[in-house]
Amino acid sequence: MNREAPDRPPATTVPLELECATALAGILIVHRDGSEAARDLVDGLRQTRLVVRDCDAAHALSQVDRGDWDVVVLDARGGGEDAIALAADIRGRYPSNVLPIVMLADASLRALQQRAFDAGASDWIHGDADIAEIGRRLSTLAELRRLRRKSAMEANRFGAELSSRSLRLNGLIETCIAMSMSRDRTALLQQVLSEGRHLLNCNGGTMYMVTDQGTLRFELRTRSDLLPANEIPLHDSATGLANENYVSVYTALNNRSVRIDDVYAETRFDLSGTRAFDAASGYRTVSMLTVPIAPRGSAPIGVLQFMNAVDPATGGVVPFDPEAGALVEALAAQAAVALDNMELLQSQKELTESLIRMLATTIDAKSPHTGRHCERVPELALQLAQAACDASDGPLKHFAFRSEREWEEFRIGAWLHDCGKVTTPEYVIDKATKLETIHNRIHEVRMRFEVLHRDLEIQKLQAQVAGTWSDAQEAAHLDALAQLTQEFAFVARCNIGEQPLGDEEVQQLARIGERRWTRHFDDRLGLSATEMERRAQEPLQTLPCSEPLLADRPRDVVPRPPEQRLDPAFGFRMDMPEHLYNRGELYNLSVRSGTLTAEERYKINEHMVHTVLMLERMPFPKHLRRVPEYASTHHERMDGKGYPRQLGPEQLSVPSRIMAVADIFEALTAADRPYKQPKPLSEALGVMQRLAGTHIDADIFNLFLQAGVCLEFARRHLSPEQIDVTDTTPYRASGGHA
Ligand SMILES: [Fe+2]
Ligand SMILES: [Fe+2]
Numbered sequence: 001m002n003r004e005a006p007d008r009p010p011a012t013t014v015p016l017e018l019e020c021a022t023a024l025a026g027i028l029i030v031h032r033d034g035s036e037a038a039r040d041l042v043d044g045l046r047q048t049r050l051v052v053r054d055c056d057a058a059h060a061l062s063q064v065d066r067g068d069w070d071v072v073v074l075d076a077r078g079g080g081e082d083a084i085a086l087a088a089d090i091r092g093r094y095p096s097n098v099l100p101i102v103m104l105a106d107a108s109l110r111a112l113q114q115r116a117f118d119a120g121a122s123d124w125i126h127g128d129a130d131i132a133e134i135g136r137r138l139s140t141l142a143e144l145r146r147l148r149r150k151s152a153m154e155a156n157r158f159g160a161e162l163s164s165r166s167l168r169l170n171g172l173i174e175t176c177i178a179m180s181m182s183r184d185r186t187a188l189l190q191q192v193l194s195e196g197r198h199l200l201n202c203n204g205g206t207m208y209m210v211t212d213q214g215t216l217r218f219e220l221r222t223r224s225d226l227l228p229a230n231e232i233p234l235h236d237s238a239t240g241l242a243n244e245n246y247v248s249v250y251t252a253l254n255n256r257s258v259r260i261d262d263v264y265a266e267t268r269f270d271l272s273g274t275r276a277f278d279a280a281s282g283y284r285t286v287s288m289l290t291v292p293i294a295p296r297g298s299a300p301i302g303v304l305q306f307m308n309a310v311d312p313a314t315g316g317v318v319p320f321d322p323e324a325g326a327l328v329e330a331l332a333a334q335a336a337v338a339l340d341n342m343e344l345l346q347s348q349k350e351l352t353e354s355l356i357r358m359l360a361t362t363i364d365a366k367s368p369h370t371g372r373h374c375e376r377v378p379e380l381a382l383q384l385a386q387a388a389c390d391a392s393d394g395p396l397k398h399f400a401f402r403s404e405r406e407w408e409e410f411r412i413g414a415w416l417h418d419c420g421k422v423t424t425p426e427y428v429i430d431k432a433t434k435l436e437t438i439h440n441r442i443h444e445v446r447m448r449f450e451v452l453h454r455d456l457e458i459q460k461l462q463a464q465v466a467g468t469w470s471d472a473q474e475a476a477h478l479d480a481l482a483q484l485t486q487e488f489a490f491v492a493r494c495n496i497g498e499q500p501l502g503d504e505e506v507q508q509l510a511r512i513g514e515r516r517w518t519r520h521f522d523d524r525l526g527l528s529a530t531e532m533e534r535r536a537q538e539p540l541q542t543l544p545c546s547e548p549l550l551a552d553r554p555r556d557v558v559p560r561p562p563e564q565r566l567d568p569a570f571g572f573r574m575d576m577p578e579h580l581y582n583r584g585e586l587y588n589l590s591v592r593s594g595t596l597t598a599e600e601r602y603k604i605n606e607h608m609v610h611t612v613l614m615l616e617r618m619p620f621p622k623h624l625r626r627v628p629e630y631a632s633t634h635h636e637r638m639d640g641k642g643y644p645r646q647l648g649p650e651q652l653s654v655p656s657r658i659m660a661v662a663d664i665f666e667a668l669t670a671a672d673r674p675y676k677q678p679k680p681l682s683e684a685l686g687v688m689q690r691l692a693g694t695h696i697d698a699d700i701f702n703l704f705l706q707a708g709v710c711l712e713f714a715r716r717h718l719s720p721e722q723i724d725v726t727d728t729t730p731y732r733a734s735g736g737h738a
Helices: 036-047 057-066 080-093 107-119 131-181 185-200 247-254 272-281 322-366 373-390 404-415 419-423 442-466 471-496 503-513 529-534 585-589 598-616 627-632 654-669 681-691 698-706 709-717
Strands: 024-031 052-056 067-075 101-105 123-126 202-210 215-221 231-233 258-260 288-293 302-310 516-519 545-548 557-559 579-582
Touching (some): 024 057, 036 052, 036 131, 057 080, 067 080, 101 131, 131 322, 185 288, 215 302, 288 322, 302 322, 373 654, 373 698, 404 654, 419 598, 442 516, 471 585, 503 585, 654 698
Parallel strands (some): 024 052, 101 123
Antiparallel strands (some): 202 302
């Protein structure tokens, strides 16, 4: 066969200029030059009703490329080598499963048969074979090729469908995972609606949620316009019957999806609302799918409604695909579980926070002296933390709470900052006079003065009855009574503790205490078992007996139980007094400053020990693990002399330092102790200015002033008389970095 241009075009050769828009098909006969034999072959095959085209060898490749041939027949009767070469060229472009090549040859070329197969020929037919036989074999090959091709197309279509389903399933799984991790309800709802619309390939969707009032509320929709404010009652208010004529209500009450192929032909449900919407908007709703949002086995908590599924091929509106609908049902069920979990988590979080607030307000309510300290300190601390987060320059510019969880952690820490005070006895917190325990023991002391006074009067009366009373004795008597009055006044004044005591006053108390009075009654009657136990070591006295006016007795010492010793595992560094309490009258009255003994002062400070013990033993979740730190460091100092652990600045975080400033300012400006008026702002800021750098962080204190947190808090919580400062600049600490 000559593969060059033929001498003349064969009669049936398809001219190249007649290329059609669509691919040619059938059987392509490639011959050398339109020989008689080739023409007979073409004509003969056509008579067997085969679709046959032919071309010369020179145009063979281009013709092969133009068509979608069932079989290419290479007529080798004009030249075997050329035909084999052409077979190799064609096979190089099209594999045998795509295009069968048949060699038509006469007996003289039999030797080339193997080479022809090696070159890519699919079959070898003798050219002198019967036309009908040739036709049958070509038909068989064509049919085989069509079947193979159909099978391949099926496989492709199946693969594409599988791939599409796999993509949808993967998308669904990813959405479900994202939903289960989501903490934002609005984002989750939007994700459900958006993913549902994507799975269904539809125009739009609406989400309703079931309310506690038994209605369906419009929650969300894909259109950006305002949601209708009205709600759809699940039941008729007059009859109590279910409003199942509304498809959304039907879905919610029956936990069942509803598919409507033609909204305007629908008779089961009242879709007048949809039609009215169409009329007003110019939109045309055709198909609709309504799916319940329900956790498996539970009643729906909402409904998803989608409109107008779109055929991706044509772009026309079609009924919703049931298979995609099933995927959306699964999505809605997963969303319901995620929402359920989210609401459960939210309610647990709210319960936890309310329990924490209840504890704080209980502590506040325990003592009038703390007032609303546990409530106000978190408020102030949060404002100060916000100012620190907002600072774009200065030493705090890098500080920030980076998530709502970090804020939550700080907020809870602030609310719990004095939780240990729940263990502090009220009479210690409230101790307003030196002799106060559960009650003010000044009355007991005063009664002894009364006894002494009465004894003097009795002595006088007895002398007068005996006729031995003299004027000199009267003068001494009056002096003695006056002295008693003065001494009691002195003791009472010491009891109040307004003025610090010096050595002289302490010695005078001791002198007054040495006075004796006579006890006629057994002082071991009417005592509790604990009181009796503490008197075990005191000797019994014969009545009547002489008693000192004021005394420190063994019974006044309350020993510290072993379990109240500090646990070294917690790293506390506090000077713990030996005794739990010492209620000695002289011991208490001789307190140099304030009203608290060393034991009671420790008892007050011990609230931090209990705060640590309570919180560090609690199983806080990971995102709240710093709550104990934030709650337990507000009495630590920048110079490392604070309590309960004497932490240094390198161990005190910014939130801890904020807590210290908030705690001190609130305590200074609130009603502190009952015998003290709350400090005016100028005095409180003056005190804090002096504490800056040693007790509190100077940068935080300056931020407290500069950011306006101080004045804002003062305006909200301090009395107008206290606010005697309008410019806080003079109170700024010099030790800060700002
Ligand atoms: Fe505290
Ligand atoms: Fe506090």
